[in-house]
Amino acid sequence: MAFNGTWKVDRSENYDKFMEQMGINVVKRKLAEHDNLKVIIEQNGDKFHIKESSTFRTKDIDFTLGVQFDYTLADGTEVSGTWEMEGDVLKGKFARKDNSKVLTTTRSLVGGELVQCYNYEGVDAKRIFKKQ
Numbered sequence: 001m002a003f004n005g006t007w008k009v010d011r012s013e014n015y016d017k018f019m020e021q022m023g024i025n026v027v028k029r030k031l032a033e034h035d036n037l038k039v040i041i042e043q044n045g046d047k048f049h050i051k052e053s054s055t056f057r058t059k060d061i062d063f064t065l066g067v068q069f070d071y072t073l074a075d076g077t078e079v080s081g082t083w084e085m086e087g088d089v090l091k092g093k094f095a096r097k098d099n100s101k102v103l104t105t106t107r108s109l110v111g112g113e114l115v116q117c118y119n120y121e122g123v124d125a126k127r128i129f130k131k132q
Contacts, residue, residue, distance in 0.1 A: 007129035018125030
């Protein structure tokens with residue numbers, strides 16, 4: 001339950017290149033760099049409720065570890081996949097519905113910060129969140 005809480009994005013690493021690899025246009029990439037993303041995570045056993053709110057949208061996501069679900073990314077890309085817990089790390093693997101290419105992401109706690117890492121087609125990125 002260590003992920004529980006409200007997390008606000010603090011900084012990103014290589015996020016623009018990652019979004020470019022995902023096929024997100026330059027206007028949406030520039031907006032996403034300043035989205036002020038806040039993530040509220042509530043874990044109850046293997047069930048998660050996540051509320052993502054940013055300058056542009058608010059979205060509620062409910063999932064159970066190991067159970068496939070559909071999700072729409074902020075840019076409108078539709079994916080389907082699962083989250084698994086491996087040790088203290090949440091690992092997500094999602095296939096895009098438009099081209100079947102795989103997006104992987106992890107969430108882990110490092111030094112009191114929530115670190116979310118992404119990989120798509122060989123491009124890695126990271127967003128670091130501070131607890132509110």
